[in-house]
Amino acid sequence: MGDTATTHHTKSANNGANDNQIGFKSRVSVIGSGSWGSVAAKLVAFNTLNLSSFHDEVKMWVFEETLQSGEKLTDAINRTNENVKYLPGIKLGKNVIADPDLDNAVEDANMLVFVTPHQFIDNICKSLVGKVRSDAEAISLIKGMEVKIEGPCLISTYISEQLGINCSVLMGANLANEIAEEKFSEATVGYRNNREIAEQWVQLFTTPYFMVTPVQDVEGVELCGTLKNVVAIAAGFVDGLDMGNNTKAAIIRFGLREMREFCKLLFSSVKDDTFFESCGVADVITTCFGGRNRKVAEAFARNGGKRLALKHLVHKLNPDIRQIVTLLFLIHRSFDELEAEMLQGQKLQGVTTVREVYEVLRHRGLLELFPLFATVHEICSGCLPPSAIVIYSEKKNIFPV
């Protein structure tokens, strides 16, 4: 598939202004084509058309599917310039070329945008070993790393190590559908050492409706994108208990603070200011007022709360009645059941993350310093009722100023 070059007239109009690096043009590939991947391709494609330091064409690797019509998804995308399955109604730009062949999609690219579901990145990286340019730069838009006892498995680090290339991250308050509709949003680019590379990513993603700020703190930025889901679960409990605005704001604040302290615990390089960026406070707010972690947690508090209250009662009953009452629990729902019902088989990231975080804190003997994270896990796992989320009276002044 060659360079389609459909709109060279646009670029030639401002060749003089932008053509700083004469002779070298970056080639961008987007690996992933869900709704966020498609939006990322749209943002990038807008800029590659208008900046002369980039080739127009943006290849987008698509996990091939056959649509109900019998047409292949890649063919449909290339025919309509829309991701008809995952982002229907949004034109991605004629210079976005869908490609079902991963090797082919990354060939020649020196800027690789990773934006797949987090559970696929392992296989994708393994199959890309030896296939990417040695001078390529990567950026990960993937939220949801694993937090192991020996430390968190940053997806950016994983990509970096597997492919032998540098990897930055882009995180923020980014509900894909809203950006697709060109409603004003912003994001944070977390980079490791090279400010110039960060500026290139900023240039590639910035549009009049999408503002991007670079921060030299790849760990902090990436961890925010995972830990915020834990805070959203806490916020969902508050919603489910009808506790009001003050309570929710307090819980969000505790969560943001514990995110910050947890990140600093894992990486001493993490900066306080990162949590004032889009990836921090803004993404936490978005996730705590929208998002599925909050939603399922709210449902859990409404259902699970009752369930646990009953459970405590059961122990006081005589054994004959106990068995009958235990059966009654079946009409109430566990987190797993709610997940299955509300998310059509997808797992709730926050529940997994907080279990991992809990293990790390327990292993280090630091659970007491993170009462919100600890309580969220204990509620999710059924050890505490949802109302425990606000029992802070004995745990105050955790991080005194």
Added chain:
Amino acid sequence: MGDTATTHHTKSANNGANDNQIGFKSRVSVIGSGSWGSVAAKLVAFNTLNLSSFHDEVKMWVFEETLQSGEKLTDAINRTNENVKYLPGIKLGKNVIADPDLDNAVEDANMLVFVTPHQFIDNICKSLVGKVRSDAEAISLIKGMEVKIEGPCLISTYISEQLGINCSVLMGANLANEIAEEKFSEATVGYRNNREIAEQWVQLFTTPYFMVTPVQDVEGVELCGTLKNVVAIAAGFVDGLDMGNNTKAAIIRFGLREMREFCKLLFSSVKDDTFFESCGVADVITTCFGGRNRKVAEAFARNGGKRLALKHLVHKLNPDIRQIVTLLFLIHRSFDELEAEMLQGQKLQGVTTVREVYEVLRHRGLLELFPLFATVHEICSGCLPPSAIVIYSEKKNIFPV
């Protein structure tokens, strides 16, 4: 009026544990009795009963009114233990004694809680000169200082200077009705130098459902309580324009950052961490999702937006038609009209504050560094349409890391 001492049994039970300062008991007076004042009295009265270092009785100065029934408000409060007019249905505690006589209410008190509407503090302080104990400590719960070109008139500083006593502040995400219902909330005490005094205020306000954190940054804490209203107006515009969650989170974040930078500009002692406290991020969230500043701004964006779009068109019409169209503006509403209609004569603090902030920034030639604050004022004053709130493409990276 003597010490009512209705529940000495409660206190005597833990005399041993708390009686650190044998022989001296603090006396608390609450100056103000609106909904927030009444809640403050309830919080304080709970603790004075249970802590042996305080006299049980809490005097609450009430601006006397005659109720429809013909009964005086103070008599009704003392008869029912409820503020039947401003916080009906909530028992304040039998040890709260309403007093219509200001001099009498503060006599003997060594801890004064100021919680009146901000426009009354001037007269109250003037009439208190020479009447308060010279060793008294004050705390202000009043939000809404004036920001003059020569600097902000902190209400805490004003109280301090007028009465010759030290004054701390208490601010936070504190919707009075929710705290009255004992829903979990928190607040920040901002203090100047004396940590012991701060701890005393913390002790006096903390209950199992109300968590209080001390911060040595009286200016930062007090300024938060005023500046958050400006951010709430910006958030209201976003709501009125139906811009979505990403946009709102971004605007809240920009607002929080400009609050921080503005405070640091005015007082170099202001700490970054203050904005992670309840008075900072939590109060901003509460105010941007509830509160009247947000609400009126939303209505303005829905109405005023149309109004301004029309205004721009008018200049293109011929003079005859122009006059007719100008008349049509009358069906749309200005901020003043909306305020009058929605707030029954109360003024919207955020609009006043942002005008003052704008003048300070213009005076110092710093408007460009505060695009959100500047834009909010320009929208409120009719110079820009509400949609200008998200035109940030040329103003990015205001405070680069």
